[in-house]
Amino acid sequence: MVLFPVVEPLLDARGRLRTLSELSLEEMQSWFAELGQPRFRAGQVHEWLWRHLATGLDEMTNLPKDLRQALAEHSSIGLLEVDQEQIALDGTAKWAFRDAEGRRFETVMIPDEDRRTACISSQVGCAMGCSFCRTATMGFLRNLTPGEILQQVAHVKRWLAATGQPPLSNIVFMGMGEPLNNLPGVLQACQTLTSPKGMGMASRRITLSTSGLVERIDELARSAPQYKLAISLNSSNDTMRNDVMPVNRRHPIAELLAAGDAWSQAADWPVTYEYVLIGDVTCTEQSAWEVVELLRGRHCKLNLIPLNPASDIPLRSPEESEIHAFERIVHGAGLLVFRRKPKGRDILAACGQLARKKA
Ligand code: SAH
Ligand code: SF4
Numbered sequence: 001m002v003l004f005p006v007v008e009p010l011l012d013a014r015g016r017l018r019t020l021s022e023l024s025l026e027e028m029q030s031w032f033a034e035l036g037q038p039r040f041r042a043g044q045v046h047e048w049l050w051r052h053l054a055t056g057l058d059e060m061t062n063l064p065k066d067l068r069q070a071l072a073e074h075s076s077i078g079l080l081e082v083d084q085e086q087i088a089l090d091g092t093a094k095w096a097f098r099d100a101e102g103r104r105f106e107t108v109m110i111p112d113e114d115r116r117t118a119c120i121s122s123q124v125g126c127a128m129g130c131s132f133c134r135t136a137t138m139g140f141l142r143n144l145t146p147g148e149i150l151q152q153v154a155h156v157k158r159w160l161a162a163t164g165q166p167p168l169s170n171i172v173f174m175g176m177g178e179p180l181n182n183l184p185g186v187l188q189a190c191q192t193l194t195s196p197k198g199m200g201m202a203s204r205r206i207t208l209s210t211s212g213l214v215e216r217i218d219e220l221a222r223s224a225p226q227y228k229l230a231i232s233l234n235s236s237n238d239t240m241r242n243d244v245m246p247v248n249r250r251h252p253i254a255e256l257l258a259a260g261d262a263w264s265q266a267a268d269w270p271v272t273y274e275y276v277l278i279g280d281v282t283c284t285e286q287s288a289w290e291v292v293e294l295l296r297g298r299h300c301k302l303n304l305i306p307l308n309p310a311s312d313i314p315l316r317s318p319e320e321s322e323i324h325a326f327e328r329i330v331h332g333a334g335l336l337v338f339r340r341k342p343k344g345r346d347i348l349a350a351c352g353q354l355a356r357k358k359a
Pocket of ligand 1 (some may be wrong): 132209274276306308350353
């Protein structure tokens, strides 16, 4: 039974061909129903895409040939086009992908002993305007689709296998963009990342990182508390935070911490507060004491990130002695503190260093 000639191509709202990677399992099932195909075929395609990380329809050998042909005519897998690959001296790898309009977004793979973490982008650019972050200088260009988010992970997994490295262990949404500004797309991708028919990852190996969109944190607490949450605190009082993170003018620190508390209660998991250490700004002894006041008694961890410098950001990375002084105070006060090791700085792959290439 061949029904394909009557099937409309799979188009998005802007009339462009949608890729198979963009479809949730449910969407694929209803499209296949329109194609007159049995439901289980959608599951098979989904498994080819996300369990076997197929790069071509011809690999999907358990699908009938005419189906593969029709899929090829009406859609595509949606592989990302690699614009640039860079490997740092410490083994950190970074890829810049280019979309059909030539816009670039980046993915980083960070090795740490046996762990392999993919740091993925949720948007091209970012609208949040944080003063210390290179992505902010791009402004917001667009949300990435679930398929583009997933294919970043698939790309890292294929590359790890091809280079004989341990498999991917963690995913952090700490590349370009504010993931909670693209929450439906991010959650659809997370669904496939964790589903047994998809990549089958444990939810707590996925971290969503936010600059502090309080309503969306509440939404996560209500509807998807299974992932880890990182909140970029990055300042020790409202005056300072208004200055470095404009989002604070909408949602001041007290409101943000209350949302964090509610999330950790719903998730039964500690919030990770990230804190970028900027010389003379956020990395002072007074700030350290203020951070202690803010976080003491909360169900949380504190992750210190020394500022990764960039020539277009007029802020200073603190000296080791300043970082130590800060650490001594927060640690001494009993907070659970970690320091993020800078990785991949030589290829501008560290936190906050992702941005489009200068023309
Ligand atoms: N938009 C989200 C996730 C992407 S940014 C967020 O802001 O949380 C990921 C992390 O990188 C955030 O904690 C952010 O504060 C941090 N970051 C941004 N610019 C940085 C820089 N120049 N040096 C160090 N960390 C930076
Ligand atoms: Fe956007 Fe996060 Fe960068 Fe702020 S730190 S501009 S929210 S990517």
